Amino acid sequence: MNQPSKSNNALQSNPLFDLGKERLELIGKHSEALMQGYLQGHVDETAFTVQALDKLINGRILWRPDEQQPLALRPNVNDLIASLTQDERKRQINSDVGEHLDQIHTRVQSLQAARQKGDYAATEHHMQLLTERVYDMTGQFGDAIESLWHRLNTEFGFVSSLDDKILEIELAQRQLRRILDGFSIINFDDLIQLAGSDGALRKLLVSQLQARISEHSGSLLEVQKRLVLLMARFRHQQDRALLINRMSAFLRQHPNFQVGDYPNRSEVPAVVNQAHGIKAHAFVALDRAQDGYALAELARAVPRAPEQGSQSETQTEGFAVAVQNLVATEQKQLAKDVEDFFIRVIESPEALSGVDYLAEQELPWEPEIWLFQIVAEYEGLPQQNKQSFMLEKDAAPQSRFNQLHIIKDVRVGMRFFGDFQAVG
Amino acid sequence: MIEHGPLLERLLEGEFICAVTDEHSFHKLQNEALVEEFNHFLRPLNRRVAKSDDASVYFLAYCDLSQNARHHLSQQFSTTVQSLLPMLEWMQLVQEALGRDGALSAGDTIKLQDFESKVVDNQSLMQRLAHLAGDKVFKSTSDKVDMQIKQVFKRIKELGYLHQPHKDRLFYIVTGKIEHLIELVRFIKDEENLPIDDVPEQEAMF
Numbered sequence: 027m028n029q030p031s032k033s034n035n036a037l038q039s040n041p042l043f044d045l046g047k048e049r050l051e052l053i054g055k056h057s058e059a060l061m062q063g064y065l066q067g068h069v070d071e072t073a074f075t076v077q078a079l080d081k082l083i084n085g086r087i088l089w090r091p092d093e094q095q096p097l098a099l100r101p102n103v104n105d106l107i108a109s110l111t112q113d114e115r116k117r118q119i120n121s122d123v124g125e126h127l128d129q130i131h132t133r134v135q136s137l138q139a140a141r142q143k144g145d146y147a148a149t150e151h152h153m154q155l156l157t158e159r160v161y162d163m164t165g166q167f168g169d170a171i172e173s174l175w176h177r178l179n180t181e182f183g184f185v186s187s188l189d190d191k192i193l194e195i196e197l198a199q200r201q202l203r204r205i206l207d208g209f210s211i212i213n214f215d216d217l218i219q220l221a222g223s224d225g226a227l228r229k230l231l232v233s234q235l236q237a238r239i240s241e242h243s244g245s246l247l248e249v250q251k252r253l254v255l256l257m258a259r260f261r262h263q264q265d266r267a268l269l270i271n272r273m274s275a276f277l278r279q280h281p282n283f284q285v286g287d288y289p290n291r292s293e294v295p296a297v298v299n300q301a302h303g304i305k306a307h308a309f310v311a312l313d314r315a316q317d318g319y320a321l322a323e324l325a326r327a328v329p330r331a332p333e334q335g336s337q338s339e340t341q342t343e344g345f346a347v348a349v350q351n352l353v354a355t356e357q358k359q360l361a362k363d364v365e366d367f368f369i370r371v372i373e374s375p376e377a378l379s380g381v382d383y384l385a386e387q388e389l390p391w392e393p394e395i396w397l398f399q400i401v402a403e404y405e406g407l408p409q410q411n412k413q414s415f416m417l418e419k420d421a422a423p424q425s426r427f428n429q430l431h432i433i434k435d436v437r438v439g440m441r442f443f444g445d446f447q448a449v450g
Numbered sequence: 451m452i453e454h455g456p457l458l459e460r461l462l463e464g465e466f467i468c469a470v471t472d473e474h475s476f477h478k479l480q481n482e483a484l485v486e487e488f489n490h491f492l493r494p495l496n497r498r499v500a501k502s503d504d505a506s507v508y509f510l511a512y513c514d515l516s517q518n519a520r521h522h523l524s525q526q527f528s529t530t531v532q533s534l535l536p537m538l539e540w541m542q543l544v545q546e547a548l549g550r551d552g553a554l555s556a557g558d559t560i561k562l563q564d565f566e567s568k569v570v571d572n573q574s575l576m577q578r579l580a581h582l583a584g585d586k587v588f589k590s591t592s593d594k595v596d597m598q599i600k601q602v603f604k605r606i607k608e609l610g611y612l613h614q615p616h617k618d619r620l621f622y623i624v625t626g627k628i629e630h631l632i633e634l635v636r637f638i639k640d641e642e643n644l645p646i647d648d649v650p651e652q653e654a655m656f
Contacts, residue, residue: 263555299511301510303464
């Protein structure tokens with residue numbers, strides 16, 4: 027909320043200035059110990075020197091609520107901290123409108139009296155106080171509403187249990203109602219009369235105030251609506267938790283409890299009427315000529331193992347094993363062919379091309395797989411054996427835009443005396 | 451109608467459709483005109499689209515309560531009643547272990563890891579879990595906490611009260627079917643006049 031801007035000639039000579047400054051500094055100086063006191067509810071007296079304690083007590087910051095009670099923060103200081111930290115546990119919602127209205131009336135009367143006397147200094151002073159009072163009032167409601175919103179938006183997270191949350195919502199609802207009741211006693215006709223023909227007063231007491239109050243009322247009604255919704259949700263949750271706990275306790279205590287035979291009552295309760303699941307199966311049918319092609323495609327797509335004429339669809343497990351066997355046999359044959367290739371290399375006086383050998387021997391392998399297997403075999407050789415061979419890849423970059431090289435062929439030869447026997 | 455074939459099939463198979471299991475279909479079923487069409491289609495199969503009181507879950511119910519239908523209802527009902535106490539105890543266990551304020555409801559997520567770490571921290575929760583896991587509804591034979599938890603959650607997922615968005619990730623979302631179960635519990639309480647509204651609470655709730 028906007029505070030009225032203080033007049034520029036802030037009177038530093040005013041004795042209040044120094045006193046207030048001194049006490050604010052006092053709070054700052056002892057902030058740690060004071061915050062501990064705020065959180066614990068009482069102040070640890072040993073944390074202060076005797077002089078400091080005296081100053082804090084005389085400064086109206088600490089007090090002793092009762093002879094037997096330990097020192098504590100004064101309520102106003104507590105309020106100040108709660109409001110600065112948005113601490114909803116301790117934040118006060120002040121909803122008293124009547125007091126403010128009384129003060130406004132008195133101020134206006136003093137103002138008018140001063141004006142009649144022609145005392146401009148006093149008039150200005152009263153106008154300032156009046157402005158502050160009006161802003162204090164609307165600011166206070168603004169704070170209260172902000173606090174209510176804050177509680178709502180955090181779903182009353184400052185208390186932990188559902189029961190406490192419900193109590194807090196009830197409290198907030200009562201506070202809200204009091205503020206709304208307070209608004210209803212603001213009589214703008216009275217204020218219009220009070221302001222009379224004074225334009226500045228009219229603006230302050232009537233148009234500005236009215237705008238603020240109607241804005242606040244709108245906000246409060248929204249809060250009220252949201253509180254009701256939240257309450258309904260919390261109540262619903264509480265209700266469920268209770269139902270579950272009590273029903274399970276009951277069932278544990280009465281293990282032989284028999285539930286009614288609801289499904290066979292003349293009126294079956296809706297909650298037990300739940301149809302059993304049915305599966306719609308469908309099978310291959312050849313009685314429609316136009317389906318023939320699609321079915322034939324499907325039939326062709328059914329994988330089968332070569333050594334067995336047909337594989338029943340239902341024998342899926344046997345089928346998987348058969349495919350695995352097939353793959354394993356092929357793999358063995360490939361490895362053996364590559365081994366033969368290496369034996370040929372050993373026998374041969376010069377390096378051999380993998381692709382040429384493949385063509386020459388009329389082997390059934392894809393060149394790519396074949397070359398891959400040769401390279402793999404070579405890489406898999408024990409170190410000293412590997413040194414006896416030399417493998418040269420005939421590779422070309424696939425494109426100049428990437429790093430991909432395609433191996434077109436490999437040449438394998440015996441390594442004698444450390445150089446590639448057949449190179450060049 | 452063709453486009454709704456898969457949804458109809460799932461409903462016919464006995465699935466419960468809620469915002470958690472299939473949001474798209476759930477919204478379709480909120481369209482009364484479409485449900486009217488579905489019901490017309492389902493009429494010869496003696497079925498109609500039904501929903502829980504709070505409209506959080508849709509499923510199929512019988513139109514005519516024929517002898518055959520009642521026979522199925524009886525079977526189903528006795529299965530549900532058998533799993534009632536274990537389900538309630540499971541809900542309490544999760545609520546307490548995870549320190550939740552209210553009872554579990556549709557849309558709540560449960561991470562098995564969180565749940566497990568809370569359970570192993572607390573002897574009494576461990577005992578209750580072991581007791582629960584051994585129930586004939588869950589049929590766990592393991593004495594290891596993690597195996598018991600996995601088994602219990604797997605079974606509850608099979609019963610349709612939990613949805614697992616990722617097959618290999620161990621977190622679950624409570625489905626709308628749980629609302630239907632709570633409705634049944636409330637119905638039994640009212641119908642049998644169970645004296646549980648005034649009973650002092652057996653266990654500290656909070």
